[in-house]
C-alpha cells in the first residue's frame with residue numbers, strides 16, 4: 214500500500230492508495246477511533262458499484278452504517294441538497310464519535326466535506342474518492358463547497374478529512390473521458406513542480422492508459438505528494454497554493470463561456486494549460502521546445518489542446534476578469550518558466566493573451 218501524509222499539525226491525515234481499500238475501510242476507521250454510526254454519502258451509480266463492499270466492511274467492524282443518496286451530477290452540488298443531507302444526518306442522530314464517508318467523485322467529496330464542516334459545528338469525515346480526479350485532487354486539501362446560481366463553488370469551507378482512501382480498483386469502471394480528465398490534473402502536477410514526473414508521464418503513457426496497477430498507484434501517489442506539500446505550506450491559499458490553479462484561469466473561462474456543456478473540467482484545464490504555457494512562451498519565459506513537449510504530452514493523452522472554432526475571445530477575457538480569483542480586475546496567471554517550475558503573474562497585456570488564443 215502507498216501512503217502520503219498531509220502535514221497540517223493536529224489536522225494531519227493520511228492518504229492511503231491501493232487496490233481493494235474499500236474492503237478494509239471498517240478496520241481503518243476503527244484505527245482512527247471512530248465508533249457507532251457512519252453515514253455513507255454517495256450517488257445511485259457509485260452506490261450500485263461500490264457501496265455494498267464499503268457497507269459490508271463497516272458493518273463487520275461493528276459500525277452502524279447508513280446510506281444517504283444524492284442524485285448524480287454537478288447540478289445537484291447545491292445548498293438545497295446540502296440542507297436535505299443535513300436533515301438526513303440529524304434524523305439519524307449522528308454524534309461526535311460518528312463520521313461521514315464520501316463515496317464517489319469530486320461532487321460527492323465536496324458535498325460531504327461541506328455538510329460535515331457545518332453539522333453540529335463539525336463532524337469527522339473520510340474521503341473514499343472513486344474518480345481519478347477525486348483521488349489526485351479534490352479529496353486532498355480540504356476545500357469543500359457547493360455551487361450557487363451566481364457561480365461555481367461560491368459557498369464553502371476549508372475542512373480537512375480525517376483520512377483519504379483512494380481505492381484504485383474503482384477506477385476500472387470509470388468512463389474513459391472521466392479518467393482522462395483526471396489525467397489533465399496529473400499532468401498539471403508534473404508541469405508545476407516535478408520535471409521527472411513529467412518525464413514519467415511521457416515515457417509510461419501506455420502503461421497508464423492500460424490501467425497498469427503499479428503505474429496508476431505511482432501517479433496517484435506522486436500527485437498527492439505534490440498537492441499535500443503545497444497544501445501543508447499554504448492551507449488557505451494565501452500564496453503558494455495558487456500554483457495548483459495552473460491551466461484553470463483559461464480553463465474556467467472556457468467552461469463558463471461554453472455553459473459547462475461542451476467540456477468536462479479536465480478538458481478545460483487541458484486547453485488552459487496549453488494556452489497559459491503559450492502565454493509564458495510569448496513573454497519569453499518558456500522556450501519553444503518545452504512548450505511543444507507540454508502540448509504533445511497533453512495531446513498524447515487524448516485531451517484537447519486548443520480553443521474550439523468560433524469561441525468569442527473577448528468573452529473569454531471578460532470571464533477571466535470576473536473570476537473569483539481575480540483581484541481588482543487584474544487577472545492572475547500561473548505560468549511555467551520550465552517544465553517543473555511555475556511563477557505567479559498578474560498584469561499581462563491583453564495583446565499577449567489574445568495572441569496566445571490564436
Ligand SMILES: NC(=O)c1ccc[n+]([C@@H]2O[C@H](COP(=O)([O-])OP(=O)(O)OC[C@H]3O[C@@H](n4cnc5c(N)ncnc54)[C@H](O)[C@@H]3O)[C@@H](O)[C@H]2O)c1
Nearest residue numbers: 258285318319320321343344346347350351356383386387
Ligand atoms: N475540493 C477541491 O479541491 C476540488 C478540486 C477539484 C475539483 N473539485 C470538484 O470536483 C467535482 C468534479 O469531480 P469529478 O470529476 O470526480 O466528477 P463527479 O463527482 O461528477 O464524477 C464524475 C462521474 O463519474 C461517476 N463515477 C464516480 N466514480 C465512478 C466509478 N468508480 N466508476 C464509474 N463511474 C464513477 C460519477 O457518478 C459521475 O457521473 C467538481 O464539482 C469540482 O468543483 C473540487
Ligand SMILES: [Zn+2]
Nearest residue numbers: 398461478482
Ligand atoms: Zn481542476
